[in-house]
Amino acid sequence: MTIELLSANHAAAMAATLAGRANRTGRGFGGGVYPITPQTECIELLCRQEFEKGHIVRVESEHSAMAVCMGFSLAGARSFTASSSNGLAYMTENVFAAGFYRLPIVMMAVNRTLGPPWNIWVDHGDTLLLRDAGWMQFYCEDNQEVLDTVLLAYRLAEDHRILLPALVCQDAFVLSHTMMQTDVPALEEVERFLPTLDLPHRLTDQAVTLGGLDFPHETEVHRKQHAEAMAAVPAVYAECQAAFEEVFGRRPADPLVTYRMEDAEIALLSMGTTASTVRQAVDEARKRGLRVGASRLRMFRPFPERELRALLADCARIAVFDRDISLGHGGILWSESRGAAPPGSLVQGYMLGLGGGDIRPAHITSLLGDLCARSTAAEPEIVEVGQ
Amino acid sequence: MSEPLLGEPVECRARHEPILRPGNTNCGGCGMSIGLNMLSRAVGNTPIQIVIPACCGIVTPGHFPYSAYGAPVVASTFASAAAVATGLAHVARLNGAETRVICWAGDGGTYDIGMATLSAAAERNEDILYICYDNEIYGNTGGQRSSATPLGAVTTTTPRGKSLVKKDILSIMAAHRIPYAASISLAHPEDTLRKMRRGLETSGFSFLHILSPCPTGWKSEPADGIELVRMAVSAGLFPIYEINGGGEVTINVEPDFSQETLGAYFRLQGRFGKAPIDIDLVRDSIRESWDRLLRLTPQGRL
Numbered sequence: 001m002t003i004e005l006l007s008a009n010h011a012a013a014m015a016a017t018l019a020g021r022a023n024r025t026g027r028g029f030g031g032g033v034y035p036i037t038p039q040t041e042c043i044e045l046l047c048r049q050e051f052e053k054g055h056i057v058r059v060e061s062e063h064s065a066m067a068v069c070m071g072f073s074l075a076g077a078r079s080f081t082a083s084s085s086n087g088l089a090y091m092t093e094n095v096f097a098a099g100f101y102r103l104p105i106v107m108m109a110v111n112r113t114l115g116p117p118w119n120i121w122v123d124h125g126d127t128l129l130l131r132d133a134g135w136m137q138f139y140c141e142d143n144q145e146v147l148d149t150v151l152l153a154y155r156l157a158e159d160h161r162i163l164l165p166a167l168v169c170q171d172a173f174v175l176s177h178t179m180m181q182t183d184v185p186a187l188e189e190v191e192r193f194l195p196t197l198d199l200p201h202r203l204t205d206q207a208v209t210l211g212g213l214d215f216p217h218e219t220e221v222h223r224k225q226h227a228e229a230m231a232a233v234p235a236v237y238a239e240c241q242a243a244f245e246e247v248f249g250r251r252p253a254d255p256l257v258t259y260r261m262e263d264a265e266i267a268l269l270s271m272g273t274t275a276s277t278v279r280q281a282v283d284e285a286r287k288r289g290l291r292v293g294a295s296r297l298r299m300f301r302p303f304p305e306r307e308l309r310a311l312l313a314d315c316a317r318i319a320v321f322d323r324d325i326s327l328g329h330g331g332i333l334w335s336e337s338r339g340a341a342p343p344g345s346l347v348q349g350y351m352l353g354l355g356g357g358d359i360r361p362a363h364i365t366s367l368l369g370d371l372c373a374r375s376t377a378a379e380p381e382i383v384e385v386g387q
Numbered sequence: 388m389s390e391p392l393l394g395e396p397v398e399c400r401a402r403h404e405p406i407l408r409p410g411n412t413n414c415g416g417c418g419m420s421i422g423l424n425m426l427s428r429a430v431g432n433t434p435i436q437i438v439i440p441a442c443c444g445i446v447t448p449g450h451f452p453y454s455a456y457g458a459p460v461v462a463s464t465f466a467s468a469a470a471v472a473t474g475l476a477h478v479a480r481l482n483g484a485e486t487r488v489i490c491w492a493g494d495g496g497t498y499d500i501g502m503a504t505l506s507a508a509a510e511r512n513e514d515i516l517y518i519c520y521d522n523e524i525y526g527n528t529g530g531q532r533s534s535a536t537p538l539g540a541v542t543t544t545t546p547r548g549k550s551l552v553k554k555d556i557l558s559i560m561a562a563h564r565i566p567y568a569a570s571i572s573l574a575h576p577e578d579t580l581r582k583m584r585r586g587l588e589t590s591g592f593s594f595l596h597i598l599s600p601c602p603t604g605w606k607s608e609p610a611d612g613i614e615l616v617r618m619a620v621s622a623g624l625f626p627i628y629e630i631n632g633g634g635e636v637t638i639n640v641e642p643d644f645s646q647e648t649l650g651a652y653f654r655l656q657g658r659f660g661k662a663p664i665d666i667d668l669v670r671d672s673i674r675e676s677w678d679r680l681l682r683l684t685p686q687g688r689l
Contacts, residue, residue, distance in 0.1 A: 028481040032470065055477050059470060060507035067467035067504070071438075071474015074461055077481070079474075093464050203461055203475065205434050205486070207404065209454035211445070211462030218451050 001189065001248070006182040008143040008175035009038070009082075012108040012168065013045035014182075015150035016080040018190040019106070020054050026196035027076035029054035031105075032068025034061055036087040037120050038176045039110040043082055062087040066094035066107075073103035074210070076202035078154065080105070084172070085112035085126045092130065098165050099134030101211065102226070104157035104197065105165040106150055111139075111272065111323075112172040113355045121356020122172040124271060124324040128300075128332045134226055136166040136233060137301040139271040141257075143180040145298075146170050148244070148252050151185075151193060155240045158197050161232045171273045172356065185248055193247040230302040237299070255299035256307045260286060264293030266371065267312055269337055270321040271297050274359055278321065281364035292368065297333065308340035318347045319371045321364070322380075325351050330380030346371075349380030357385040402427050404457035406437075411447045411455035416609025418599030418616075419444060419520045421573050423491075426518070427457075429583030434486045436479075438472040440496040441465040443527045444520070466500045468492045469508035469517060476514045487516060487587055493599075494521040494535035498554050509563040512591045518583075519556065519594070522601035530604045537624070538672055539653075539664040542604075548662035552672050557630070558679075560594040564633030567593040572627045573600075574617035578639050582629065598625045606657025615655060622649040623673045626680055636683040644673070 006014065020029030033043035033056055047056050054077075057068045065081045072079040083091055088109060098105050113123035127137060138153065140146045146168065153166035170176060203210060214222065237255060245251040259279050261267065268278050275296035285292045295311060297304065312318060318341050322331025329335060334349030341347045350367050353359040363385050407413075407423040437460045439445045445462045448454040463471040468490040479486040497505060497519040508515060524542055525531040532542040534554040541548050560568045567589045569582045579597075586593035598619060600612030607615060619625040620640055627640040649669070653659040681688055 027478055030474065030477050030481075032473070053481050055481065057473055057477065057511070059473075060503055063464075063466060064470035064504050064507060067463060067470030068474045070463075070467075071471040071476075072478055073474070074471070075436075075475045075478030077474075077478045094467060097464050097467075203436055203459050206459055207454060207457050209445075209448040209451075209456050209460040209462070212448050212454065212460075213446060213450035215450050 001183050001185045003181050004184050005179045006143060006184070007041060007177055007179050008146045008170045009041040009110070009177070010045050011143045011147040011182050012082060012150055013042045014184050015147045016046060016106070016108070017049045018185065018187055019151060019154045019194055020051055020078055020080065021187055022191045022194045023078040023197055024053040026078070026198070029078045030056060030072040031079045031081045032057045032059040032065035033081055034059055034065045034083070034087065036062070036084045038112060038172045039082045039084040039108070042108060062091035063094055066091045066098060069105045070094065070098050070101065070103060073098070073105050073199065074101065074203050076197065076199045078197050080107070082108040082110070084110040085114055088126045089114060089129060095130050095135065096133045102163045102201070102229070103165055104154070104163055104199070106153045106157060107165070107167050108146070108150060109167055109169045110172050110176045111169050119355050120172065122174055122323065122353070123355055127167055127169045128324050130167065131301055134164065135301060136164055136299070137169065138166065138299055139169045139297065140175065141273055141275055141296065143175060143178070143182045145253065146175065147182055147184065151190060152240055152244055152252050154194055155243065156233065156236060159236050160200065161236055162229050164229055169272070174273045189247050193244060233302050234304070253298050255304045256311060257296040257298050258311060259294040261293030261295060261311060264291050265315060266290065266292040266317045266368070267315040268292065268294045268319050268321065268364070268368070269297065269333060270294070271300065271333060272323065274321055274323055274353065277359050277361055278364050280361040281368060284361065284365060285368055303336055305340055308337060312341055312345070315342065316345055317371050318345055319367060320347065320349045322349060322351045323353045325354060325382070334380055346374060346377050348374060348377045350383050351380060352383035352385050354382065357387060359385055402431055406430070406456060406458050407447070408455045408457045410449060410453070412449055413443070413447055414603050414609070416600060416602040416612045418522060418573060418597065418601065418612055419447070421612070422518070422520050422597050422599060425573070425576065425579050426583055429580050429587060433587060434484070435489055436461070436475050436486055437489045437491055438463050438468045438475065439491050440468040440501060442493040442496050444491050444493065446527065465496055466504050468496055468501060469504045469513070469515065472515045473508055473511070473513045480514065488514070490515060490517040492517070492519055493526065494519060494523060494533045495525050498534045498556055506563065509560060509565050509592045509594070512565065514591060516586045516593045516595070518597065520597045520599040522599045522604060523553070524601060524604040526601050526604050538669055539662065540658045541661040542658070548664065555676065557596050561630040561633050565592040565594060566590070566632055567629070569595055569629035570625065570627050571595055571597045572616050572620045572625065572640060573597065574613050574620060575627065575640060578627065604658065607655055611655055615652060618648050618652040621645060622652055623677055624649070624652065626677065628680065635685060636680060638684060638689065641689050
């Protein structure tokens with residue numbers, strides 16, 4: 001392994017390249033790619049790579065990019081693509097199709113605000129739009145995590161107990177265009193970690209029709225099997241963490257990443273790079289004697305409900321920081337986390353940094369003050385952080 | 388009208404299993420059934436994989452887990468046949484397999500919603516045989532107009548008859564300078580088989596366009612399908628030709644432009660009976676499309 005100075009876009013492309021090359025003993029590697037800011041550098045780097053048994057197809061839209069990935073995957077090859085924002089919205093039909101076909105495709109998404117009006121900065125609304133597509137979803141906090149999660153996602157996705165696609169998300173510009181020292185593993189290591197893909201339902205010469213008609217009962221069975229695969233993810237994830245650590249010498253983070261939660265009465269929940277800022281505010285509040293901790297949901301699908309419930313069991317006050325908004329309801333993380341809060345606790349939703357505004361520790365500190373001053377929770381609140 | 392020359396005997400390589408097996412859900416007289424049976428003969432025992440977008444063709448095999456298709460088939464989303472086929476074709480090549488990947492799509496998935504995907508796959512010259520079975524209507528949703536619906540045809544969304552002419556799909560595909568593009572008349576089986584085999588043997592992107600009778604949508608007798616195709620070809624409504632490398636055009640069946648045949652073609656289909664047809668407009672449109680086509684032949688005439 002070597003340490004390189006990489007943006008998260010390039011970290012994802014390096015991971016995909018290594019995973020692709022590692023499947024040369026299998027049915028190969030490929031995918032369809034299409035540019036969109038701020039993801040473009042990822043697919044540009046991918047298009048510069050040489051593959052002994054692989055091919056990157058430069059298509060005309062995100063919709064076709066995912067369709068080409070489905071073709072590669074249906075034929076038993078490993079597949080990768082990347083997108084962002086409106087590109088993901090345009091791709092959505094085929095994102096669901098790849099999910100329902102149980103294809104172990106890995107996609108890197110750079111979280112960017114949906115438009116119009118056009119805004120290229122971070123917002124998690126684009127990938128949360130896809131939360132019901134039957135994909136696993138991971139939200140990363142630094143470039144190393146992006147690289148590691150792409151590799152981990154392949155192992156998880158291709159496990160026969162799972163067979164689900166995975167979305168690896170990272171924040172626009174905060175990570176996508178920020179260079180960090182990143183440990184890039186050697187191909188031999190990746191080969192040790194990622195077994196050759198063997199897709200049990202791949203299209204062969206056998207006369208079958210994949211994706212024809214389902215009557216209601218067949219759909220019930222298919223959805224149940226899909227849900228069971230999702231339910232199996234946490235246990236298989238733990239196995240993959242151990243296998244990753246054995247090969248690469250570092251342990252990927254848990255689905256729920258916690259910070260100073262041991263004796264916390266107040267919990268602050270967030271996703272992506274917001275969590276780094278929250279940690280600073282936690283340190284500052286701890287100095288003032290507040291028993292506050294933080295938790296980052298690294299895995300959003302399947303939703304780590306049980307782990308979150310156990311984590312929040314002794315918390316009286318919980319703030320949920322969403323960088324997204326489900327208009328007409330509130331933050332999506334808030335809405336999904338509420339059920340895991342203990343009875344009688346106060347759960348307040350804040351939506352901040354919508355459209356990519358710079359969330360600073362002072363914003364979190366101020367909202368922590370607001371949380372502590374409340375006697376009851378109010379409607380989720382949009383907090384303006386400005387530029 | 389002249390039939391194609393029958394110089395070469397047609398050899399039928401029996402496929403171990405027909406592509407379209409009993410138990411399929413197609414309507415009686417469906418042109419797709421005839422097209423698939425012809426494809427079965429053309430394919431022989433060459434390994435194939437078929438991609439079918441959301442259309443009647445993916446209802447054909449019946450419901451999971453049964454399949455009336457005697458070949459591996461995968462359903463794509465409506466607009467995505469040529470893109471899914473791209474992935475399959477690349478993996479076949481990467482693994483040294485001889486599998487031929489075929490898209491089987493209707494006019495909606497080809498002319499309309501799938502146009503960008505199709506155009507891009509043709510531009511990349513993907514190793515795909517793309518076959519459009521064109522029934523000139525959104526059949527699966529109950530008969531709405533598409534850009535393949537001809538002038539004057541009544542559909543559920545053009546209750547007073549379509550006022551616009553049929554899109555010229557073959558010229559569009561030829562403009563991509565793909566290795567092979569041809570139109571197919573199911574009333575001319577030797578020509579059909581020859582073109583299907585040519586498409587299967589061609590390396591790179593081939594496009595075949597089949598006029599596919601739809602008794603349900605055309606409001607015609609199921610038994611009349613082949614005769615209606617023969618009439619459309621004879622009257623000049625559906626030119627039968629092929630284009631190699633996007634250049635020279637070869638006319639395979641010469642029409643006689645009979646007004647009598649044209650009239651009979653309209654009379655036999657309920658879709659043309661409900662609204663008055665401006666026959667002069669139809670004649671002008673036929674003349675105009677043939678003038679353009681003939682300019683591309685070496686002789687410049689029939």
